[in-house]
Amino acid sequence: MKDARVINKYPNRRLYDTTDSRYITLCDIRQLVVDGERFAVIDKKSGEDITRSILLHVIAEQEERGESVMSEDFLARIIRADSGEAPQMVRGYLEETLSLFLEQQQKIGASIGNDSGLDAFEALSDVAQRKLGQWLERQKQLLQTFHPASSVRAGSSSSSRNPAERDENS
DSSP states (O other), X not given: OTTOEEEEEOTTSOEEEXXXXXXXXXXXXXXXXXXXXXXXXXXTTTOXXXXXXXXXXXXXXXXHTTOOOSOHHHHHHHHHHHHSSOXXXXXXXXXXXXXXXXXXXXXXXXXHHSOOSOOHHHHHHHHHHHHHHHHHHHHHHXXXXXXXXXXXXXXXXXXXXXXXXXXXXX
């Protein structure tokens, strides 16, 4: 990574931030991510870039502390998907879905911040209703990209309906 902070990982498992000239923890790595810092973690012994592995450690530590984002079922599905279909397709789908989620979250935050006269719940509901169709269409496009044969099933399934309609019709 060009212009990225370099973090060295030593054989004793310690992480050393070469920019700040100090040892850091996984909590510090998490804060770098939250702050949007670009960094690479390099195994000092092998010279290998182990950034992804360290980021997984950060996630595992969060999960152990009860800051769980991923259910056991979700994690099991990721493992199954990795052993089946091409992992690149799964990665692409998850990255795109998370990007859409974060984009919507940011727009909702901006919407709440304006002087629309709506309370926070109404603003969230309004934005969610307006964006639902767009989000469903992008999900359908992603599905077609990664698995063209399933697009026929996806287009005709009840999952393409509004969630409220599914609840009423179930």
